[in-house]
Amino acid sequence: MPDNVVQRGARRVYQGVIEHVTAHNADTRSLLIRVPEVNEFHFVPGQFISVAIPIDERRETRAYSLALSPQDGQPLEICLNLIAEGVGSHYLFGLGPGAPLSFTGPFGLFTLEHPREYETVFVAEGTAIAPIRAMIRHALGTSGHPPLTLLYTAADQAHLLYRAEFETLASQHPNFRFEQRVSASGRLSALLDEIEARYVRADAGRERHFYVCGVGNDVLRVRDLLRAAGYARRAVEYERW
Template identity: 35%
Template sequence: MNHSRHEAFLRNVWYTNERTKHFQFQMSNGHRFEFRPGQFISLDIELDGRKIRRPYSIASAPRADNGFDLCLNMLPEGRVSSWLFNLKPGDKIAFSGPFGFFSLREPPDPVSAFIATGTGIAPIRAMLQHLYSRPHSSEVWLIFGVRTENDILYRQEFERMAEQYPDFHFVPTLSRPSPGWTGHTGYVQRHVVRYLAGKKGLHAYICGLRKMIDDVAHEFRAMGYDRKALSYEKYD
Protein backbone atom coordinates (compact mmCIF):
# COMPACT_ATOMS: atom_id res chain seq x y z
CA MET A 1 0.00 0.00 0.00
CA ASN A 2 1.05 3.58 -0.67
CA HIS A 3 2.26 5.38 2.47
CA SER A 4 2.81 8.70 0.69
CA ARG A 5 1.12 11.97 1.58
CA HIS A 6 -2.50 12.50 0.63
CA GLU A 7 -5.04 15.29 0.69
CA ALA A 8 -8.73 15.05 1.52
CA PHE A 9 -11.54 17.49 2.21
CA LEU A 10 -14.22 17.36 4.87
CA ARG A 11 -17.56 16.36 3.36
CA ASN A 12 -19.68 16.15 6.50
CA VAL A 13 -19.32 16.24 10.29
CA TRP A 14 -21.60 15.85 13.28
CA TYR A 15 -21.52 15.38 17.03
CA THR A 16 -22.14 11.84 18.26
CA ASN A 17 -22.29 13.18 21.82
CA GLU A 18 -21.25 16.40 23.55
CA ARG A 19 -17.50 15.70 23.26
CA THR A 20 -17.16 13.36 20.26
CA LYS A 21 -17.44 14.10 16.55
CA HIS A 22 -17.78 11.88 13.50
CA PHE A 23 -15.97 13.18 10.39
CA GLN A 24 -16.57 12.10 6.78
CA PHE A 25 -13.70 12.90 4.41
CA GLN A 26 -13.42 12.63 0.64
CA MET A 27 -10.15 12.31 -1.27
CA SER A 28 -9.20 15.41 -3.26
CA ASN A 29 -8.84 15.39 -7.04
CA GLY A 30 -10.24 11.89 -7.35
CA HIS A 31 -7.08 10.29 -5.94
CA ARG A 32 -7.42 6.72 -4.71
CA PHE A 33 -6.79 5.87 -1.06
CA GLU A 34 -6.54 2.16 -0.38
CA PHE A 35 -6.50 0.76 3.14
CA ARG A 36 -7.50 -2.28 5.16
CA PRO A 37 -10.25 -1.99 7.77
CA GLY A 38 -8.59 -1.37 11.14
CA GLN A 39 -5.65 0.68 9.86
CA PHE A 40 -4.90 4.30 10.76
CA ILE A 41 -3.70 7.49 9.12
CA SER A 42 -1.15 10.02 10.34
CA LEU A 43 -2.57 13.53 10.22
CA ASP A 44 -0.07 16.31 9.43
CA ILE A 45 -0.87 19.87 10.51
CA GLU A 46 1.05 23.03 11.32
CA LEU A 47 0.16 25.07 14.41
CA ASP A 48 2.01 28.26 15.33
CA GLY A 49 4.80 27.36 12.93
CA ARG A 50 5.25 23.91 14.42
CA LYS A 51 4.59 20.75 12.44
CA ILE A 52 2.54 18.19 14.36
CA ARG A 53 1.66 14.62 13.45
CA ARG A 54 -1.12 12.60 15.09
CA PRO A 55 -2.39 9.06 14.37
CA TYR A 56 -6.13 8.44 13.99
CA SER A 57 -7.85 5.14 13.31
CA ILE A 58 -10.07 5.02 10.24
CA ALA A 59 -13.66 4.50 11.40
CA SER A 60 -15.07 3.08 8.16
CA ALA A 61 -14.48 0.28 5.69
CA PRO A 62 -13.23 1.13 2.19
CA ARG A 63 -16.07 2.62 0.14
CA ALA A 64 -16.82 2.96 -3.54
CA ASP A 65 -16.95 6.76 -3.15
CA ASN A 66 -13.28 6.75 -2.03
CA GLY A 67 -14.12 8.39 1.28
CA PHE A 68 -13.23 7.53 4.85
CA ASP A 69 -14.41 8.42 8.34
CA LEU A 70 -12.73 9.44 11.58
CA CYS A 71 -14.15 9.50 15.10
CA LEU A 72 -12.46 11.41 17.90
CA ASN A 73 -12.94 13.15 21.21
CA MET A 74 -12.30 16.77 22.03
CA LEU A 75 -9.45 16.71 24.55
CA PRO A 76 -9.35 19.53 27.14
CA GLU A 77 -5.75 20.47 26.27
CA GLY A 78 -5.72 18.93 22.80
CA ARG A 79 -4.47 21.42 20.24
CA VAL A 80 -4.91 19.01 17.33
CA SER A 81 -8.38 17.86 18.38
CA SER A 82 -9.39 21.54 18.76
CA TRP A 83 -8.12 22.22 15.25
CA LEU A 84 -10.07 19.26 13.88
CA PHE A 85 -13.25 20.21 15.75
CA ASN A 86 -13.13 23.65 14.09
CA LEU A 87 -13.04 22.22 10.56
CA LYS A 88 -15.96 23.07 8.30
CA PRO A 89 -17.21 21.13 5.24
CA GLY A 90 -14.86 21.84 2.35
CA ASP A 91 -11.78 22.33 4.55
CA LYS A 92 -8.79 20.18 3.63
CA ILE A 93 -6.46 17.95 5.61
CA ALA A 94 -3.06 16.49 4.71
CA PHE A 95 -2.17 13.01 5.91
CA SER A 96 -0.01 9.99 5.22
CA GLY A 97 -0.79 6.32 5.41
CA PRO A 98 -2.34 3.90 5.76
CA PHE A 99 -0.40 2.33 8.63
CA GLY A 100 -0.80 -0.54 11.05
CA PHE A 101 -1.37 -4.27 11.18
CA PHE A 102 -4.58 -4.26 13.24
CA SER A 103 -6.94 -5.65 10.62
CA LEU A 104 -9.51 -8.34 10.04
CA ARG A 105 -8.17 -11.81 9.39
CA GLU A 106 -9.10 -13.40 6.07
CA PRO A 107 -11.02 -15.58 5.96
CA PRO A 108 -12.80 -14.63 9.20
CA ASP A 109 -12.52 -17.10 12.08
CA PRO A 110 -15.52 -19.19 13.21
CA VAL A 111 -15.95 -16.76 16.12
CA SER A 112 -14.90 -13.12 15.70
CA ALA A 113 -15.00 -11.17 18.98
CA PHE A 114 -14.56 -7.40 19.06
CA ILE A 115 -13.86 -5.65 22.36
CA ALA A 116 -13.58 -1.87 22.53
CA THR A 117 -13.83 1.06 24.91
CA GLY A 118 -14.48 4.70 24.02
CA THR A 119 -13.25 5.81 20.60
CA GLY A 120 -11.47 2.47 20.33
CA ILE A 121 -14.69 1.55 18.55
CA ALA A 122 -13.44 3.39 15.43
CA PRO A 123 -11.34 0.62 13.81
CA ILE A 124 -13.79 -1.99 15.11
CA ARG A 125 -16.61 -0.24 13.25
CA ALA A 126 -14.49 -0.37 10.08
CA MET A 127 -13.93 -4.11 10.49
CA LEU A 128 -17.60 -4.81 11.17
CA GLN A 129 -18.70 -2.81 8.13
CA HIS A 130 -16.31 -4.82 5.99
CA LEU A 131 -17.28 -8.14 7.56
CA TYR A 132 -20.98 -7.57 6.85
CA SER A 133 -20.41 -6.26 3.32
CA ARG A 134 -20.25 -9.86 2.04
CA PRO A 135 -21.46 -13.32 3.09
CA HIS A 136 -19.59 -14.94 5.97
CA SER A 137 -20.11 -17.75 8.45
CA SER A 138 -18.68 -16.21 11.62
CA GLU A 139 -20.39 -15.88 14.97
CA VAL A 140 -19.72 -12.23 15.83
CA TRP A 141 -19.61 -10.50 19.22
CA LEU A 142 -19.16 -6.80 19.97
CA ILE A 143 -18.52 -6.00 23.63
CA PHE A 144 -18.36 -2.21 23.95
CA GLY A 145 -17.51 -0.55 27.24
CA VAL A 146 -18.22 3.12 27.98
CA ARG A 147 -19.04 5.25 31.00
CA THR A 148 -22.61 6.37 30.34
CA GLU A 149 -25.44 5.58 27.97
CA ASN A 150 -24.71 8.77 26.03
CA ASP A 151 -21.21 7.46 25.30
CA ILE A 152 -22.38 4.42 23.29
CA LEU A 153 -21.04 5.60 19.94
CA TYR A 154 -22.89 4.29 16.85
CA ARG A 155 -25.47 2.68 19.12
CA GLN A 156 -28.32 2.76 16.61
CA GLU A 157 -26.08 1.37 13.88
CA PHE A 158 -25.03 -1.61 16.01
CA GLU A 159 -28.56 -2.21 17.28
CA ARG A 160 -29.81 -2.34 13.68
CA MET A 161 -27.08 -4.85 12.86
CA ALA A 162 -28.14 -7.01 15.81
CA GLU A 163 -31.73 -6.96 14.53
CA GLN A 164 -30.72 -7.69 10.94
CA TYR A 165 -28.07 -10.37 11.51
CA PRO A 166 -28.84 -13.26 13.91
CA ASP A 167 -25.11 -14.05 14.18
CA PHE A 168 -24.25 -10.55 15.50
CA HIS A 169 -24.35 -10.04 19.27
CA PHE A 170 -24.06 -6.47 20.61
CA VAL A 171 -23.14 -6.11 24.30
CA PRO A 172 -22.82 -2.47 25.42
CA THR A 173 -21.78 -2.17 29.06
CA LEU A 174 -21.66 0.93 31.27
CA SER A 175 -19.25 1.65 34.11
CA ARG A 176 -21.35 4.61 35.34
CA PRO A 177 -24.94 3.66 34.56
CA SER A 178 -27.90 5.88 35.34
CA PRO A 179 -30.65 4.51 37.61
CA GLY A 180 -32.83 3.85 34.55
CA TRP A 181 -30.28 1.75 32.66
CA THR A 182 -31.40 -1.89 32.36
CA GLY A 183 -28.54 -3.23 30.23
CA HIS A 184 -25.11 -4.59 31.10
CA THR A 185 -22.93 -2.85 33.68
CA GLY A 186 -19.29 -3.00 34.71
CA TYR A 187 -16.12 -3.26 32.69
CA VAL A 188 -15.72 -5.26 29.49
CA GLN A 189 -13.49 -7.82 31.23
CA ARG A 190 -16.48 -9.28 33.09
CA HIS A 191 -18.47 -9.81 29.92
CA VAL A 192 -15.55 -11.26 27.97
CA VAL A 193 -15.55 -14.12 30.47
CA ARG A 194 -19.35 -14.37 30.56
CA TYR A 195 -19.93 -14.58 26.81
CA LEU A 196 -16.71 -15.86 25.24
CA ALA A 197 -15.41 -18.58 27.57
CA GLY A 198 -15.16 -21.92 25.77
CA LYS A 199 -15.76 -20.55 22.27
CA LYS A 200 -13.87 -22.67 19.74
CA GLY A 201 -12.15 -21.10 16.75
CA LEU A 202 -12.20 -17.65 18.33
CA HIS A 203 -10.12 -14.64 17.36
CA ALA A 204 -10.46 -11.44 19.38
CA TYR A 205 -9.84 -7.87 18.22
CA ILE A 206 -9.29 -5.46 21.13
CA CYS A 207 -8.94 -1.67 20.95
CA GLY A 208 -8.72 0.97 23.66
CA LEU A 209 -6.40 2.05 26.43
CA ARG A 210 -3.46 -0.10 27.51
CA LYS A 211 -4.84 -1.16 30.91
CA MET A 212 -8.09 -2.45 29.43
CA ILE A 213 -6.26 -4.38 26.73
CA ASP A 214 -3.83 -5.90 29.23
CA ASP A 215 -6.70 -6.90 31.52
CA VAL A 216 -8.74 -8.42 28.68
CA ALA A 217 -5.70 -10.29 27.36
CA HIS A 218 -5.16 -11.68 30.87
CA GLU A 219 -8.76 -12.94 30.96
CA PHE A 220 -8.38 -14.63 27.59
CA ARG A 221 -5.17 -16.34 28.71
CA ALA A 222 -6.89 -17.45 31.93
CA MET A 223 -9.64 -19.01 29.80
CA GLY A 224 -6.99 -21.00 27.92
CA TYR A 225 -6.70 -18.98 24.71
CA ASP A 226 -3.34 -18.65 23.00
CA ARG A 227 -1.91 -15.15 22.56
CA LYS A 228 -2.10 -15.75 18.78
CA ALA A 229 -5.89 -15.62 19.15
CA LEU A 230 -5.64 -11.91 20.05
CA SER A 231 -5.10 -8.83 17.89
CA TYR A 232 -5.05 -5.41 19.53
CA GLU A 233 -4.43 -1.69 19.08
CA LYS A 234 -3.42 0.39 22.11
CA TYR A 235 -4.40 4.06 22.23
CA ASP A 236 -1.84 5.14 24.85
Protein backbone atom coordinates in the same frame (compact mmCIF):
# COMPACT_ATOMS: atom_id res chain seq x y z
CA MET B 1 0.23 12.45 -10.16
CA PRO B 2 -2.81 14.58 -9.23
CA ASP B 3 -2.13 18.00 -7.71
CA ASN B 4 -3.52 17.13 -4.32
CA VAL B 5 -1.27 14.14 -3.72
CA VAL B 6 2.25 15.02 -2.62
CA GLN B 7 4.96 12.37 -2.53
CA ARG B 8 7.24 12.85 0.48
CA GLY B 9 10.01 10.26 0.43
CA ALA B 10 8.29 6.93 0.12
CA ARG B 11 5.21 8.31 1.86
CA ARG B 12 2.32 9.70 -0.01
CA VAL B 13 0.80 12.78 1.55
CA TYR B 14 -2.88 13.15 0.78
CA GLN B 15 -4.57 16.54 0.82
CA GLY B 16 -8.11 15.82 1.87
CA VAL B 17 -10.98 18.23 2.36
CA ILE B 18 -13.52 17.98 5.17
CA GLU B 19 -16.86 17.46 3.51
CA HIS B 20 -19.04 17.11 6.57
CA VAL B 21 -18.84 17.11 10.36
CA THR B 22 -21.19 14.95 12.45
CA ALA B 23 -21.59 15.66 16.16
CA HIS B 24 -22.27 12.38 18.00
CA ASN B 25 -22.50 14.13 21.37
CA ALA B 26 -21.00 17.17 23.11
CA ASP B 27 -17.41 15.95 22.85
CA THR B 28 -17.33 13.41 20.01
CA ARG B 29 -17.36 14.10 16.29
CA SER B 30 -16.88 12.41 12.98
CA LEU B 31 -15.05 14.16 10.19
CA LEU B 32 -15.99 13.00 6.70
CA ILE B 33 -13.04 13.56 4.44
CA ARG B 34 -12.94 13.59 0.69
CA VAL B 35 -9.70 13.11 -1.18
CA PRO B 36 -10.75 14.70 -4.46
CA GLU B 37 -8.27 13.24 -6.91
CA VAL B 38 -8.25 9.70 -5.59
CA ASN B 39 -11.15 7.59 -6.74
CA GLU B 40 -10.40 4.81 -4.32
CA PHE B 41 -8.43 5.07 -1.13
CA HIS B 42 -7.13 1.54 -0.52
CA PHE B 43 -6.95 0.31 3.05
CA VAL B 44 -7.73 -2.72 5.15
CA PRO B 45 -10.53 -2.45 7.76
CA GLY B 46 -8.96 -1.48 11.07
CA GLN B 47 -6.17 0.67 9.63
CA PHE B 48 -5.57 4.31 10.54
CA ILE B 49 -4.32 7.47 8.91
CA SER B 50 -1.71 9.81 10.33
CA VAL B 51 -3.15 13.33 10.30
CA ALA B 52 -0.93 16.41 10.22
CA ILE B 53 -1.56 18.74 13.16
CA PRO B 54 0.12 22.06 12.40
CA ILE B 55 1.19 23.65 15.68
CA ASP B 56 3.41 26.69 15.34
CA GLU B 57 6.47 25.54 13.41
CA ARG B 58 6.25 21.93 14.56
CA ARG B 59 4.91 19.12 12.44
CA GLU B 60 2.89 16.99 14.79
CA THR B 61 0.78 14.07 13.70
CA ARG B 62 -1.98 12.06 15.34
CA ALA B 63 -3.33 8.64 14.38
CA TYR B 64 -7.04 8.26 13.59
CA SER B 65 -8.69 4.99 12.60
CA LEU B 66 -10.84 4.86 9.52
CA ALA B 67 -14.34 4.26 10.78
CA LEU B 68 -15.92 3.09 7.53
CA SER B 69 -15.04 0.00 5.55
CA PRO B 70 -13.19 0.19 2.20
CA GLN B 71 -16.40 -0.86 0.42
CA ASP B 72 -18.07 2.30 1.67
CA GLY B 73 -15.82 4.37 -0.58
CA GLN B 74 -15.45 8.11 -0.11
CA PRO B 75 -15.78 10.23 1.92
CA LEU B 76 -13.51 8.58 4.48
CA GLU B 77 -14.58 8.89 8.09
CA ILE B 78 -12.62 9.46 11.27
CA CYS B 79 -14.29 9.70 14.65
CA LEU B 80 -12.68 11.39 17.62
CA ASN B 81 -13.35 12.81 21.05
CA LEU B 82 -12.07 16.02 22.55
CA ILE B 83 -9.23 15.48 25.02
CA ALA B 84 -8.66 18.09 27.73
CA GLU B 85 -5.64 20.12 26.59
CA GLY B 86 -5.07 17.70 23.73
CA VAL B 87 -3.58 19.64 20.84
CA GLY B 88 -4.56 17.18 18.14
CA SER B 89 -8.20 16.80 19.05
CA HIS B 90 -8.60 20.54 19.71
CA TYR B 91 -7.14 21.35 16.32
CA LEU B 92 -9.48 18.90 14.57
CA PHE B 93 -12.50 20.14 16.50
CA GLY B 94 -11.73 23.61 15.14
CA LEU B 95 -12.17 22.45 11.55
CA GLY B 96 -15.40 22.68 9.61
CA PRO B 97 -16.63 21.75 6.13
CA GLY B 98 -14.24 22.90 3.42
CA ALA B 99 -11.15 22.83 5.64
CA PRO B 100 -8.11 21.02 4.23
CA LEU B 101 -6.70 18.01 6.03
CA SER B 102 -3.29 16.58 5.22
CA PHE B 103 -2.56 12.96 6.06
CA THR B 104 -0.44 9.92 5.26
CA GLY B 105 -1.39 6.29 5.38
CA PRO B 106 -3.02 3.92 5.65
CA PHE B 107 -1.03 2.23 8.42
CA GLY B 108 -1.51 -0.49 11.00
CA LEU B 109 -1.71 -4.22 11.52
CA PHE B 110 -4.82 -4.28 13.70
CA THR B 111 -6.94 -5.41 10.79
CA LEU B 112 -9.60 -7.78 9.63
CA GLU B 113 -9.14 -8.48 5.95
CA HIS B 114 -10.91 -11.82 5.68
CA PRO B 115 -13.43 -12.94 8.26
CA ARG B 116 -11.91 -15.39 10.71
CA GLU B 117 -12.68 -19.06 10.82
CA TYR B 118 -13.95 -18.91 14.40
CA GLU B 119 -16.43 -16.87 16.36
CA THR B 120 -15.05 -13.35 16.50
CA VAL B 121 -15.51 -11.12 19.51
CA PHE B 122 -14.93 -7.37 19.28
CA VAL B 123 -14.35 -5.49 22.50
CA ALA B 124 -14.36 -1.69 22.50
CA GLU B 125 -14.89 1.45 24.55
CA GLY B 126 -16.04 4.90 23.41
CA THR B 127 -14.38 6.17 20.24
CA ALA B 128 -12.24 3.03 20.07
CA ILE B 129 -15.22 1.61 18.24
CA ALA B 130 -13.88 3.32 15.09
CA PRO B 131 -11.57 0.58 13.71
CA ILE B 132 -13.97 -2.11 14.91
CA ARG B 133 -16.90 -0.51 13.13
CA ALA B 134 -14.89 -0.71 9.90
CA MET B 135 -14.16 -4.39 10.55
CA ILE B 136 -17.76 -5.27 11.38
CA ARG B 137 -19.18 -3.46 8.35
CA HIS B 138 -16.65 -5.28 6.20
CA ALA B 139 -17.21 -8.71 7.76
CA LEU B 140 -20.98 -8.44 7.51
CA GLY B 141 -20.61 -7.70 3.81
CA THR B 142 -18.92 -11.05 3.19
CA SER B 143 -20.80 -14.29 2.88
CA GLY B 144 -20.36 -17.13 5.33
CA HIS B 145 -18.78 -15.10 8.10
CA PRO B 146 -18.56 -16.77 11.52
CA PRO B 147 -20.67 -15.53 14.45
CA LEU B 148 -19.64 -12.00 15.39
CA THR B 149 -20.19 -10.40 18.79
CA LEU B 150 -19.59 -6.76 19.67
CA LEU B 151 -19.15 -6.03 23.36
CA TYR B 152 -19.12 -2.26 23.63
CA THR B 153 -19.02 0.03 26.66
CA ALA B 154 -19.27 3.75 27.27
CA ALA B 155 -20.12 6.03 30.18
CA ASP B 156 -23.62 6.76 28.90
CA GLN B 157 -25.90 6.05 25.98
CA ALA B 158 -24.79 9.16 24.12
CA HIS B 159 -21.23 7.86 24.05
CA LEU B 160 -22.22 4.45 22.69
CA LEU B 161 -21.48 5.59 19.15
CA TYR B 162 -23.30 4.18 16.11
CA ARG B 163 -25.71 2.44 18.49
CA ALA B 164 -28.68 2.62 16.14
CA GLU B 165 -26.53 1.34 13.27
CA PHE B 166 -25.32 -1.67 15.26
CA GLU B 167 -28.85 -2.41 16.45
CA THR B 168 -30.09 -2.37 12.88
CA LEU B 169 -27.22 -4.58 11.72
CA ALA B 170 -27.92 -7.04 14.53
CA SER B 171 -31.57 -7.21 13.52
CA GLN B 172 -30.59 -7.87 9.90
CA HIS B 173 -27.78 -10.38 10.54
CA PRO B 174 -28.64 -13.29 12.85
CA ASN B 175 -24.92 -14.07 13.06
CA PHE B 176 -24.11 -10.66 14.57
CA ARG B 177 -24.79 -9.92 18.23
CA PHE B 178 -24.52 -6.41 19.62
CA GLU B 179 -24.03 -6.17 23.40
CA GLN B 180 -23.99 -2.61 24.71
CA ARG B 181 -22.96 -1.80 28.28
CA VAL B 182 -23.28 1.55 29.96
CA SER B 183 -20.68 1.55 32.77
CA ALA B 184 -19.61 4.12 35.35
CA SER B 185 -16.09 4.42 33.96
CA GLY B 186 -16.98 3.81 30.34
CA ARG B 187 -13.69 1.94 30.12
CA LEU B 188 -12.69 -1.58 29.14
CA SER B 189 -11.94 -2.37 32.78
CA ALA B 190 -15.72 -2.43 33.29
CA LEU B 191 -15.94 -5.40 30.94
CA LEU B 192 -13.19 -7.53 32.48
CA ASP B 193 -15.44 -9.59 34.78
CA GLU B 194 -17.93 -10.24 32.01
CA ILE B 195 -15.20 -11.24 29.57
CA GLU B 196 -13.79 -13.63 32.13
CA ALA B 197 -17.21 -15.14 32.88
CA ARG B 198 -18.21 -15.56 29.26
CA TYR B 199 -15.02 -16.44 27.47
CA VAL B 200 -12.85 -17.99 30.17
CA ARG B 201 -15.06 -19.69 32.77
CA ALA B 202 -18.18 -20.53 30.76
CA ASP B 203 -16.52 -23.18 28.64
CA ALA B 204 -13.19 -24.74 27.85
CA GLY B 205 -13.37 -23.85 24.17
CA ARG B 206 -10.53 -21.63 23.04
CA GLU B 207 -11.42 -21.36 19.38
CA ARG B 208 -12.41 -17.72 19.29
CA HIS B 209 -10.77 -14.68 17.80
CA PHE B 210 -10.70 -11.33 19.65
CA TYR B 211 -10.18 -7.74 18.58
CA VAL B 212 -9.74 -5.38 21.51
CA CYS B 213 -9.42 -1.61 21.18
CA GLY B 214 -9.25 1.15 23.79
CA VAL B 215 -7.14 3.66 25.65
CA GLY B 216 -4.22 2.81 27.95
CA ASN B 217 -3.46 -0.24 30.06
CA ASP B 218 -7.01 -1.62 30.18
CA VAL B 219 -6.39 -2.96 26.70
CA LEU B 220 -3.43 -4.95 27.98
CA ARG B 221 -5.46 -6.26 30.91
CA VAL B 222 -8.07 -7.69 28.54
CA ARG B 223 -5.35 -9.11 26.29
CA ASP B 224 -3.51 -10.71 29.22
CA LEU B 225 -6.69 -12.18 30.70
CA LEU B 226 -7.51 -13.94 27.43
CA ARG B 227 -4.01 -15.12 26.63
CA ALA B 228 -3.45 -16.39 30.17
CA ALA B 229 -6.69 -18.34 29.82
CA GLY B 230 -5.27 -20.24 26.86
CA TYR B 231 -6.26 -18.29 23.78
CA ALA B 232 -3.44 -18.21 21.25
CA ARG B 233 -1.44 -14.98 21.01
CA ARG B 234 -2.48 -14.44 17.42
CA ALA B 235 -6.14 -14.97 18.35
CA VAL B 236 -6.10 -11.93 20.63
CA GLU B 237 -5.44 -8.87 18.52
CA TYR B 238 -5.44 -5.47 20.14
CA GLU B 239 -4.78 -1.81 19.57
CA ARG B 240 -3.91 0.49 22.44
CA TRP B 241 -4.34 4.26 22.10
